[in-house]
Amino acid sequence: MNKIILTSCALAIACTLSQPLAAEESQFAASGVLMGLSNYLWRGQTISDDKPTLQGDLMVEHESGFYLGTSFETYRYEDEGNILKDYEIDYYGGYYQMINEDLGLGFNAMKYTYGAGGYTVEYTASLDYKAFNLMVSYDQDVEAWYTEINYGFDLFNESQLVAHAGLFTDAENYEYLNKGKVADTIYDLGLRYRYPLLSQLDLMLEASYQEFEHDHYMIGLGYNF
Numbered sequence: 001m002n003k004i005i006l007t008s009c010a011l012a013i014a015c016t017l018s019q020p021l022a023a024e025e026s027q028f029a030a031s032g033v034l035m036g037l038s039n040y041l042w043r044g045q046t047i048s049d050d051k052p053t054l055q056g057d058l059m060v061e062h063e064s065g066f067y068l069g070t071s072f073e074t075y076r077y078e079d080e081g082n083i084l085k086d087y088e089i090d091y092y093g094g095y096y097q098m099i100n101e102d103l104g105l106g107f108n109a110m111k112y113t114y115g116a117g118g119y120t121v122e123y124t125a126s127l128d129y130k131a132f133n134l135m136v137s138y139d140q141d142v143e144a145w146y147t148e149i150n151y152g153f154d155l156f157n158e159s160q161l162v163a164h165a166g167l168f169t170d171a172e173n174y175e176y177l178n179k180g181k182v183a184d185t186i187y188d189l190g191l192r193y194r195y196p197l198l199s200q201l202d203l204m205l206e207a208s209y210q211e212f213e214h215d216h217y218m219i220g221l222g223y224n225f
Contacts, residue, residue, distance in 0.1 A: 032058040037204070037220030040075050043146065043166055044188025044210030049076040049083050065097040077116070087115040096126075104128035145169045157196065164190040164208075176212040187211050200224045 035055040040048035047053075059069030073088045094108035106126040113119040120141040127134045133150040148166035155161055168174065168186040176183045190208035197203050206218040 027063045029061045029063075030059070031061075031224070032056065033222050033224050035204070035220055035222040037218055039206075039216060039218040040073060041190075041206055041208055041216055041218050043148075043168070044186075044190060044208045044216070045213055046216045047073075047075045047077075049078075050216060051076060065095050066093070067096065068093045084116075089113050089115075094124075102130050142173045144171050144173060159193065159195040162192040164188075164192065166190075178212070183212065194222075197221075 033056065037053050037055060039046055039050055040053035040055070053074045055071065055073045057069060057071040059067055061067040069092050071090045071092075073090075074085065075088055076083050076085055078084075090110055090112050092108060092110040094106060096104060096106035098104045104127070106128075108124040108126070109121065110124070111119055111121050120139055122137050122139045124135055124137040126136075131152045131154075133152070135148050135150075137146045137148075138144075139146070146166060146168050148164060151163050153161045153163075166188045170184065171186045172182050172184055174183075174186065176186055188208060188210040190206060193205040195203045195205075200223055202222045202224065204218070204220045204222055207215065208217075209215050
């Protein structure tokens with residue numbers, strides 16, 4: 001639905017742990033996650049200057065497949081050579097439906113807002129087939145497409161490993177230089193691992209490589225409710 005296992009960790013985990021708002025016959029279910037992470041990684045980039053971040057997510061789903069949610073993240077950014085702290089609040093909604101036991105389709109709209117000011121809006125279409133996931137996103141403000149492929153492996157003790165590959169196209173606005181010229185594409189690779197320590201507590205690990213930032217790492221805990 002968005003940033004799978006890591007910033008999508010809030011959604012990927014929450015979706016599997018939804019709890020009814022009232023009685024069992026309720027058409028709605030709510031879920032959430034609170035995370036303390038050593039790094040805020042997003043599509044192969046560090047959004048926290050390789051420093052710790054606090055993150056949270058709350059989502060409400062309807063049995064029809066529609067959902068709404070909001071998330072909170074702390075991050076850091078550079079301004080005139082100084083690293084400043086800030087926070088991000090995201091609002092999202094969408095629709096997800098399993099066509100059959102193997103195939104699922106979804107659409108998501110997300111608005112990223114920042115404490116220092118400004119926002120961007122992104123639209124994402126997703127396809128799941130068994131352990132394979134494909135997502136295509138378009139940020140209407142940055143005017144950049146991002147396509148990612150993820151494949152999940154179920155491991156021992158209900159843990160999961162996800163292999164990730166992503167590609168930005170029309171990425172000139174990110175201003176990464178490639179041999180002295182602004183790059184129009186950026187790729188990233190990653191491995192994300194989740195291990196359930198307790199019934200509601202997960203250990204999360206990530207190693208990622210981005211074409212121009214190179215490698216970043218993360219370890220953290222997520223409490224699901």
